[in-house]
Amino acid sequence: MSLKGEKTVLGIALILLAVLTYWTIFSSSRLPGGEMSDTVSQGYPFFSYTESRLSRGELPLWNPYIFCGVPFYASFSSPVFYPLRGLPMVLFGPEAAIRFLFPMHLMLAGLFAWLFLKSIGVSRWGSLVGAFSYASGAWANTLFYAGHGSKIICWAWLPLLLWAVIKWAKSSDSRYIGIGAIAIGMQGLSSHPQMILYSAGCALVLAVFMIKKPLARSIFQNLGGLSAILLLGGALAAVQLYPGYLFSTHTSRGEDLSLEAASSYSLAPEETLTMVLPGMFGMRHGFSDSMIGGVPVYFGRLGLRLSSEFMGVGFFILGLLGLIFGKSKKARFALSALAITGAVVSWGGYTPVFAVLYKIIPVFRKLRAPHMAAFVTTSSLALAAGMGFDALFAGELNTVKLKKIMTVLAGASGLFLIMMLAADPISRALQASWWTKNGIADPSPFSAIITRRASLLFKDFLRVFTITGLIAAMVFVLRKGKGSVWLFALSILAVSSAELIPFNRSFQVYLPATTIESMYPDTPLLREMAGEGRVFPGGNHLVPLGIRSVYGYHAAKPAATDRLLTLVGTSSPWILRQTAMTTYASSEEAAGWEQFRPVLAEGIPGYPADPMPRAFIPRSVAVGSVDEGFDAIAGGVNPQIRSFVVETPSVYDGVVGHAEILIDLPELVRVRTETSGSGYLILADSWYPNWKVSVDGNNATLYRANGWMRAVQVPGGEHTVEFTYSNSDVILGGIISGAALLLIMMSILFSKIKKKRLNA
DSSP states (O other), X not given: OOHHHHHHHHHHHHHHHXXXXXXXXXXXXXXXXXXXOHIIIIIHHHHHXXXXXXXXXXXXXXXXXXXXXXXXXGGTSOOTTSHHHHHHHHHHOHHHHHHTHHHHHHHHHHHHHHHHHHHTTOOHHHHHHHHHHHHHOHHHHTHHHHTOHHHHHHHHHHHHHHHHHHHHXXXXXXXXXXXXXXXXXXXXXXXOHHHHHHHHHHHHHHXXXXXXXXXXXXXXXXXXXXXXXXXXXHHHTHHHHHHHHHHHTTBGGGSOOOHHXXXXXXXXXXXXXXXXXXXXXXXXXXXXXXXXXXXXXXXXXXXXXXSOOOOOHHHHHHHHHHHHHOSOHHHHHHHHHHHHHHHHHHHGGGSHHHHHHHHHOGGGGTOOOXXXXXXXXXXXXXXHHHHHHHHHHSSOSOHHHHHHHHHHHHHHHHHHHHHHHTHHHHHHHHHHHHHHHTTOSOOGXXXXXXXXXXXXXXXHHHHHHHHHHHHHHHHHHHHTTOSOHHHHHHHHHHHHHHHHHHHHHTTOOBOSOSSHHHHSOOOHHHHHHHTTSEEEEOOGGGGGGTOOBSOOOOSOOBHHHHHHHHHHTTTOHHHHHTTTEEEEEOSSOEXXXXXXXXXXXXXXXXXXXXXXXXXXXXXXXXXXXXXXXXXXXXXXXXXXXXEEETTOSOOEEOOOEEEEEEEEETTEEEEEXXXXXXXXXXXXXXXXXXXXXXXXXXXXXXXXXXXXXXXXXXXXXXXXXXXXXXXXXXXXXXXXXXXXHHHXXXXXXXXXXXXHHHHO
């Protein structure tokens, strides 16, 4: 088969895999999502907001609709510059961008894995098997339910980065610096810094293992080239990463996390077995069949399992064989090191190793959820499956080794046959500590959940028994001199597809809705009741309707927002009023301030009759730190009577004034003020340093008031104040990205010119 024929077979295989895995996407217009899905709770409202702003030619820098206002683009909420997300959104709408993200990246991942395997000398059929192994793995494809698109993007581009590292180490061709930078840049634009750091770590390990003699020159070449890739790739993504970095300095994650927080959501070591036994601990959360009688089917120690590390028994066996017998020693050792490292890091707080990493490597103090590093292990094994196929079926092992492998596989198959028969007692033994932890001395009343868990384990054992037996039989046929490489490859692909395609689809949940708009029917009454104020508690579901909320859902928030939400969580009527809350809304009903005030004010003498407006002139102003501002709100001080402004150059008392919002846009708020003397205008929207302010067209100083609000000093009389959100960080990041793109193009062009000269 020619290289062109190889590529054709690969393309057809990957398209078929994508269509079968995501058949519902191709056969209907239903949107993905479920009750515990980030796609529903965060993705759809944010995509709707992004699309509405882009349709007006605006970049959504600020989201005024949740948390009393929060940075939007800088918080990695709108990765519009990642081309495979932004372009489909602009051309076909946000629904298409969401629905087709996963199948597109499944195919990309397979292509890049194939390139990597070809670069380390894997055969045509071994490369196809390895590409299929990588693309079909459950770690990425079961993220579909959770809606973690940025993770699958980073996972898809990882093999291209590794390919560039190998090609650079072998050739010193500048184009591989450029291509590696594109891989890192695409990861950066996808908006998942933790996955980028893990990917960079993988590239570093591979670069070290690719060192050859003379050592000094090779070390300089490999590590220097990798440094250039990472720097140039980071620069390519600067339009997203630079604003994101500035934002991170104002979040609780900008400071070091405690060891306990950094190790939260660690993968219990025993759950690494889910790579081959996915139902051993109950498998998943958030599905209709994941709760029986109020008891979750999943009982592992991860706490929240929305995806799986399952990689297929067939590919797992080939991956192990690849790590042991793979022809390329350097690739074999590198992938082995990555597989082990990924597992140890993913175990997080369950081993003392993570505490050491936390102490000596600063980045581990900024990240949490170590279990994500499991993708390094599954990815390494998946790529090694290509080498394992060659070792087993392409004549790289002698008959003695083949016989030993066949014997081990046959023995493992027999062992799991015995374990199948004992699945029920084994399952009960695994669950014993779970019942004890939950204070259930006698689990016999929960027979349905016990049966369900045992059934999952039985199916796991059956799968291992069947597939190890089939591969042992294939090796037997090979030793008899029968069969051919292509037949063995197709058999492996067929068996593994039968394992993984139904499994991955079992994690897919779809909504009856086909458009985002249909998910959020308009509520004119609530909009009218909210007015210029905010709904409590509200949330992301009101974003598409343009209704402001006190609450919301977002993993990335400024530290001040976290503190405000902590205060609001106390349900103090004073604090609720001082977030400019005007309407109470639950899933059943809504109540305006007039109806809700008596409930809030009960037992509080002199409680104000009206909600606090978003814009007002306080009667008096005092100097106060951020902490003092929050403490004043918690203590019931009314900001309209007395406001605390950080580092104010002047204090006053007895000013009377009025403020009226004239223009209210996400990045522009214009207010008319009228005061009896020099005073302060307070805007009860979240403070953030990117906000700038002017008075009558003249630049003024933006202050922080009452812990979280915006403030500006205004002279006596009538004036016009404008709060505008600066996009300077995006512009600077864009300039850096443009320069990086130019350098990448130059590196590829220089390589072509050099190649032509050498061939001349």
